[in-house]
Amino acid sequence: MRYPIGVQDFEKLITGQYVYVDKTNLVYEMVQNNVCFLSRPRRFGKSLLISTLEAYFKGKKELFKGLKINELEKEWTEYPVFRIDFAAGDFNNSDELENKIENLLCSWESIYGSKEYRKTLSDRFKGILEDAEEQTGYKAVVLVDEYDKPMLDVLGTEQEQKNRETLKGFYSTFKEADAHIRFVFLTGVTKFSQVSVFSGLNNLKDISMDSRYDAICGITEEELYSYFDESIRKLAEKKKCSADEMKKKLKKQYDGYHFSENIDVDIYNPYSLINAFDSMKTEDYWYESGTPTYLVKLLGGHNVNMQKLISQPYERKYFIDYRADSEDSLAMLYQSGYLTIKGYDEEYNEYLLDFPNDEVRKGFVTLIANDYFKNPEDRPDSWIKNIDRMLKRCDLDGVCDVFTAFLSSIPYEANKDERAKDFETHFSYTFYIIFRLLSCFTTLIEKPNSRGRADVIIETNNDVFIFEFKLDGSVEEALKQIEEKQYAVPYLDDKRKVHKIGVNISSETRTVDGWKVAD
Numbered sequence: 001m002r003y004p005i006g007v008q009d010f011e012k013l014i015t016g017q018y019v020y021v022d023k024t025n026l027v028y029e030m031v032q033n034n035v036c037f038l039s040r041p042r043r044f045g046k047s048l049l050i051s052t053l054e055a056y057f058k059g060k061k062e063l064f065k066g067l068k069i070n071e072l073e074k075e076w077t078e079y080p081v082f083r084i085d086f087a088a089g090d091f092n093n094s095d096e097l098e099n100k101i102e103n104l105l106c107s108w109e110s111i112y113g114s115k116e117y118r119k120t121l122s123d124r125f126k127g128i129l130e131d132a133e134e135q136t137g138y139k140a141v142v143l144v145d146e147y148d149k150p151m152l153d154v155l156g157t158e159q160e161q162k163n164r165e166t167l168k169g170f171y172s173t174f175k176e177a178d179a180h181i182r183f184v185f186l187t188g189v190t191k192f193s194q195v196s197v198f199s200g201l202n203n204l205k206d207i208s209m210d211s212r213y214d215a216i217c218g219i220t221e222e223e224l225y226s227y228f229d230e231s232i233r234k235l236a237e238k239k240k241c242s243a244d245e246m247k248k249k250l251k252k253q254y255d256g257y258h259f260s261e262n263i264d265v266d267i268y269n270p271y272s273l274i275n276a277f278d279s280m281k282t283e284d285y286w287y288e289s290g291t292p293t294y295l296v297k298l299l300g301g302h303n304v305n306m307q308k309l310i311s312q313p314y315e316r317k318y319f320i321d322y323r324a325d326s327e328d329s330l331a332m333l334y335q336s337g338y339l340t341i342k343g344y345d346e347e348y349n350e351y352l353l354d355f356p357n358d359e360v361r362k363g364f365v366t367l368i369a370n371d372y373f374k375n376p377e378d379r380p381d382s383w384i385k386n387i388d389r390m391l392k393r394c395d396l397d398g399v400c401d402v403f404t405a406f407l408s409s410i411p412y413e414a415n416k417d418e419r420a421k422d423f424e425t426h427f428s429y430t431f432y433i434i435f436r437l438l439s440c441f442t443t444l445i446e447k448p449n450s451r452g453r454a455d456v457i458i459e460t461n462n463d464v465f466i467f468e469f470k471l472d473g474s475v476e477e478a479l480k481q482i483e484e485k486q487y488a489v490p491y492l493d494d495k496r497k498v499h500k501i502g503v504n505i506s507s508e509t510r511t512v513d514g515w516k517v518a519d
Contacts, residue, residue, distance in 0.1 A: 001231060003274040008047040010055045014063045021223050021270075024069030026216045027052060030207065035174065035184040038216070039191050039208040040259075041337025043271035043286055045217040046187040047087060050145045053185055057081050057141040079182055080132035082108060084144045091153040097163050101170055108132075121166070125173040129180045139182035142174065148188040152292070178203075189292075189335050191320050209320065211260040218257060218267035224250070231277040238280045253282050256356035258341040272359060286337075287363030295336055306368065307432040310339065311446075313350035338364050365436045384437045391441065394463055396501065400515040403434075403503075407511040427471055427505055431456070452485040464491050464498045471505050475516035478502030482518075 004018035013020055030036055031053070040046050055063050059078035064070045084104060091097050098121075105124050112131040118124045129140045150167060154160040174184050184204075191208065207213045215223070225232075225247075236246035250273070257267040275285040309330055319334040333339045334353060338360055343352035355361035383406055390398040407430070435443050435456050442459040456467040466487050468478040479502035482488065491498050504514035 001277075003278040004048075005274055005278055008051060010048060010051040011060070011063055013048070019227060019274075021219055021227055022067050023049070023216055024052070024056075024064060024067045025072065026213060027056060028069045028072045030185075030213065030216070031056070031183055033183075033205050033207075034181075035204045037186045037188070037191075037204055037206045037208065038213070039188055039206075039335055040217045041257075041335070042189065042292065043269075043289060044337070045270050047085075047145055049217060050083065050085075050143050050185070050187060053141075053143055054081050054083055057183070077138060078136075079138045079141045080112075080136050081141045081143065082129070082132075084142070085146070086144070086149045087146045089149075091150040091163060092157075092159065094159060094162070097150045097166050101166070120169065122169050122173045122176070125170065126177045129173070129177040133180045139180055140177075141182050142184045144184075144186040146188055147171075147186045148190045152189065175203075190332070191335065209260045209316065211262040211265075214259050214262060214265050215267060217270070219270050219273055221251070221255070221266055221268070224268055224273070228273070228277060235277060235280055235282075239282075249282060250276070253358050254286075256340060256342075257337070260341070261344040261346070261351070263341060263344060269357070269359070284359045284363050287359055291367065292336060295332065295338075305429060306365070306436075307429055307445075309333070310352075310354045313343075313345060313348070313352050315350055319351070319353060361436065365433055369433045369437060384434070387434075388438060388441075391438075391458060391460060391463070391465065394497075394499070396465075396499065396517050400512060404512040404515075406434075407505075408509075427469075427507070431469060447487075449486065449490065452481075452487075454482070454485070454487040457487070459496070462496055464488075464494065464496050465501060466498065467501045467503060469503045469505060472507050473504055475502035475504050475514040478504065479516060479518050 002016065002018045004013050004016075004020070007013050007016070007018055027049070038046065038049075056069070056073075057077075057079045058081055059076045061070070061073075061076045064073075086100070089096055089100055101121055105121065105128065108128045109124070112128050112135060114124070115127055118127045129142075132140045147167070150163040151160055154163055174181065186204075191206065207216075219227075232246055232250070233243050236243045239246065239249075241249075250268070251266075254269045254272045254276070255266045257269065258265070259267065269286050271289070272285040276282050314330070319331045319339075321331065330339075330353075338355070339353040340356040341351050342354040344350075345352075355364065383402055386402050387399055390396075390402070432445060435445055435458070438458065444454070444457040444459070446453040446455065447457050454466055455469050456465075458465040458467070466482055468482050468487070470478045479500055482500045482502070488498050488500060500518045502514070502516045502518070503512060505511070506513035
């Protein structure tokens with residue numbers, strides 16, 4: 001089986017006999033609209049979708065033989081297609097955007113002709129669309145890949161406003177030339193409605209949270225088992241486990257994306273899956289492919305407390321509508337794929353957000369941990385593995401020593417940061433990050449029951465560890481709270497051994513001041 005790693009051209013994928021997960025029935029349904037926008041995280045197949053649309057609208061019927069759309073489409077009309085790809089290019093250069101658009105217009109004018117009286121970018125583009133219809137007899141199709149990259153590349157700089165105005169004038173063509181356009185499709189990370197470049201485009205349909213198109217990018221579990229059954233078995237053999245065990249590992253590592261209130265449909269990260277099958281390793285491919293520059297800028301400019309972000313429900317407007325100059329990180333984290341929908345309350349029309357899977361959680365929490373702790377000599381991703389191993393061995397004395405040593409190693413300057421003015425908040429977030437980094441187990445933070453919330457519960461194959469932390473208190477108080485709040489009651493019929501751990505932290509020494517285990 002050939003895996004299309006780095007292949008974003010539909011024709012190359014089909015003629016090269018790469019594995020292709022057939023989404024063409026959704027493509028056919030989508031193109032019944034006039035203007036569509038789709039927001040999805042990077043490396044989720046947006047460029048391949050654009051290429052598929054290009055082949056479809058150019059009437060390349062032979063490429064779709066055996067695919068679902070071949071039974072739906074009867075005419076296979078060849079339209080004039082105008083593809084605009086902003087994925088490539090460094091838009092920090094002041095002239096990059098205008099030069100790119102100028103080159104596109106010149107290439108189209110070489111085909112359809114030009115007029116001297118058309119001076120502006122939008123006038124020239126509008127004229128090209130008109131001439132294309134006149135010469136071919138068919139309305140134009142415009143496909144824009146990563147429409148927002150010229151703004152995201154320069155987020156927070158003077159160049160951002162210049163690029164925004166350039167795009168606003170260029171995209172205004174879609175409204176002015178509406179009579180000459182058959183279909184417009186735009187992809188990107190940020191949602192269009194709050195970005196002023198589309199202020200005049202009121203007929204654009206956003207399908208980003210339309211449940212009918214949840215799976216138009218990405219791979220569903222049904223598709224995974226149907227198209228990649230042999231790949232799963234081969235990977236399981238390599239890892240010396242059963243196919244079912246490998247399915248569970250793949251689900252935990254790469255699944256978990258939801259793009260609407262329909263949380264019954266899980267979406268796997270396609271980039272990570274095909275890389276895992278190709279290399280026969282379940283590594284963190286999507287996260288390791290790079291954190292976007294705009295997100296690095298955002299995180300560097302604001303103290304993002306993930307504990308607070310994912311602990312409350314939100315109406316969709318708070319994470320879908322994004323203004324490029326906003327200081328709110330929630331929408332960008334969601335739209336970039338670092339958070340996804342994990343729950344939906346229909347009565348209140350509210351959503352819960354969290355990390356989609358282990359790959360994203362481990363990578364992103366490590367990123368914020370390295371920034372939060374500011375200790376280059378002792379990165380969390382190294383010592384956290386020691387905690388993993390110790391918990392597997394049920395070595396709680398060792399875990400205590402690691403916690404104590406690490407907390408003591410955090411530079412004093414970091415604790416004087418404004419994030420730590422309220423040390424209780426700082427202390428709480430420190431332990432949140434530490435336990436979020438644990439990857440080998442089920443980690444439940446502030447798990448509620450009828451009497452309260454347990455600070456941390458870690459479940460392994462053989463043990464359950466219930467942690468209660470106190471600040472300037474005592475381990476006896478912590479253990480008493482575990483008993484009074486009955487945090488262990490849900491595990492009474494569990495065959496695993498339950499360990500209750502009381503921990504006291506001193507605000508003066510800023511490390512573990514007491515640690516006691518009661519079995």
